[in-house]
Each structure stands twice: as structure tokens, then as C-alpha cells.
Amino acid sequence: MTSTDGAAAIHSRRVGDIEVTVLPDGYLDATLAVVRNPPPDPEDLIRRHGGRVPPRISVNTFLVKSADRFALIDTGSGDSMGPTLGQLPRALAAVGVAPGAIDAILLTHMHPDHSNGLSDAAGQRLFPNAEVVLHENEIPHWFDDAAMARAIESQRIRYFGQAREQIAPYRRDRVREFRAGEVFPGVTAIPIPGHTPGHTAYLVASGRESLLVWGDTVHIPELQVPRPETTMMFDTDPAAAAASRVRVFDMVVAENLPVAGMHLHFPGFARMTKHAGAFALVPET
Numbered sequence: 001m002t003s004t005d006g007a008a009a010i011h012s013r014r015v016g017d018i019e020v021t022v023l024p025d026g027y028l029d030a031t032l033a034v035v036r037n038p039p040p041d042p043e044d045l046i047r048r049h050g051g052r053v054p055p056r057i058s059v060n061t062f063l064v065k066s067a068d069r070f071a072l073i074d075t076g077s078g079d080s081m082g083p084t085l086g087q088l089p090r091a092l093a094a095v096g097v098a099p100g101a102i103d104a105i106l107l108t109h110m111h112p113d114h115s116n117g118l119s120d121a122a123g124q125r126l127f128p129n130a131e132v133v134l135h136e137n138e139i140p141h142w143f144d145d146a147a148m149a150r151a152i153e154s155q156r157i158r159y160f161g162q163a164r165e166q167i168a169p170y171r172r173d174r175v176r177e178f179r180a181g182e183v184f185p186g187v188t189a190i191p192i193p194g195h196t197p198g199h200t201a202y203l204v205a206s207g208r209e210s211l212l213v214w215g216d217t218v219h220i221p222e223l224q225v226p227r228p229e230t231t232m233m234f235d236t237d238p239a240a241a242a243a244s245r246v247r248v249f250d251m252v253v254a255e256n257l258p259v260a261g262m263h264l265h266f267p268g269f270a271r272m273t274k275h276a277g278a279f280a281l282v283p284e285t
């Protein structure tokens with residue numbers, strides 16, 4: 001099902017008895033200065049794979065309806081990243097789901113474009129009835145004063161400071177941390193550390209069907225699919241991020257798993273192929 005309601009484009013797919021709907025938060029036009037370990041001619045590679053220069057990074061969240069409960073995977077950027085982002089509330093309204101109907105927020109990780117939609121500027125929960133579910137390594141990292149002191153200045157406030165503020169209204173009794181395993185009916189957490197210490201993919205499975213919501217396995221698909229060794233300046237551990245990326249790519253190709261990505265272009269769902277050693281993404285329409 002695809003429909004367009006004003007600026008909010010909605011696309012749903014079924015995974016057995018589970019319904020997964022992409023709820024776009026918007027996009028960000030990045031600069032190539034955020035890329036680390038780039039290939040020799042990154043602009044040419046991006047254009048050859050159909051992308052824009054400077055690279056446009058789409059930002060998605062995914063609504064999961066399973067066993068009559070709603071989970072939201074990530075919350076977008078709230079009002080913290082300018083007018084091209086922060087569209088999740090409108091997308092949620094377009095599918096007729098009130099924020100109070102969300103039972104669980106499954107975070108792939110805490111970064112501004114994923115978790116700044118948790119709470120408003122007054123410190124109120126934007127999802128009043130939801131528990132926040134995330135990997136056990138994530139909150140300790142963002143509350144680690146030594147790690148914060150080591151971070152570059154722009155990330156101290158935007159990453160560490162905002163992560164602390166956003167989780168605070170939930171932290172006393174509405175946070176559930178996991179190591180791995182099933183975290184919501186039909187949804188299994190698969191840690192893929194590197195981008196952040198608690199970065200997690202979620203495998204949605206029902207009956208004979210599955211879908212891997214792979215979080216930030218790629219930020220700029222036109223670069224990191226053909227060149228998985230390409231990392232981002234905001235990777236906590238770039239080498240581990242690149243290793244996790246290849247591990248995920250190999251898994252989805254071997255199992256012919258459809259994927260959903262926070263930074264895949266609309267509709268945010270794709271399949272992956274590998275020919276002559278080269279990975280490629282085939283968007284699902």
C-alpha cells in the first residue's frame with residue numbers, strides 16, 4: 001500500500017501477520033566532509049549509482065503493528081534538525097495512529113536523527129505510553145563522561161548532551177535494555193556494534209516471511225553499498241562499523257532477506273544482490 005498525503009508519503013508492506021510501514025522523517029543534504037576512508041572519486045561513484053551530490057541522506061522510521069500492538073523503530077529528529085526533517089508526527093497522523101497508541105519505541109541507537117523525537121523541549125515524553133527499548137551498551141556510552149570528554153566539540157552537545165536530555169523523561173521506569181533476542185512480538189534484536197556501541201538491527205519475522213530493519217548499516221547507499229569500507233565521521237568505532245556492515249550485507253544476500261533502512265531512499269525497503277564480489281541494492285517498489 002502506497003499513498004501520498006500532502007508531504008507525507010506512506011508505504012506499507014506485510015511480513016506474515018505483521019505490518020511494517022515506513023514513516024519518513026525527511027532528509028538532510030550532507031557534505032562529503034562527513035565521509036571517512038572514501039573511494040578515489042566519491043562524487044562520480046554517487047552519481048553512477050543514481051545519487052545526488054552533495055549526498056542526500058533520507059531519514060526514515062518504521063511503524064510495526066504486531067499482535068495488535070504498535071512499535072515504532074526510531075523517532076526521527078524532532079524539531080532539532082531544521083525544516084527538512086522532523087516530519088514523523090505528520091506521517092504518524094497520516095496513518096491514523098496517535099502517539100499515545102505507541103506501546104514500544106525500539107531504538108536502533110541514540111543519535112539526533114533517531115532519538116531526538118523522543119521528548120520535547122520542555123522534557124515531556126512525546127510518546128506518553130511507550131517504553132523505550134534499546135541495547136544495554138547504548139545508554140552507558142552516552143552517559144560516559146570520559147567518552148564525552150574525548151568526543152569532538154560539536155558532538156559533545158549534539159550527541160552526548162541531547163541523548164541524555166531525550167532519554168531522561170523515560171529513564172526512571174520506562175526504559176528496557178536488552179542484550180539480544182526477541183524484544184517485541186515477532187521482532188528480534190541483532191546487535192551490529194560499531195556505528196555506536198549499542199547499534200542494533202531488528203529482524204521482523206512472521207510465518208515464513210522476514211524483514212531486516214538494519215538501522216544505520218548505510219548512511220549514503222550510493223557510496224557504502226559498492227564500497228562498504230567507507231565510514232562516517234560519526235561512527236563511534238569506524239573499523240567495527242565497517243565490519244558489521246559487511247557481516248549484515250553477507251547475511252542478507254545469503255538469506256535473500258528484504259531490508260529496511262533508516263537511510264535508504266523512499267520507500268525505504270530494498271533487496272541486496274552480490275555479483276562478481278560487488279554488492280548492489282534493488283529498491284522495493
Ligand SMILES: [Zn+2]
Nearest residue numbers: 111113216262
Ligand atoms: Zn542515522
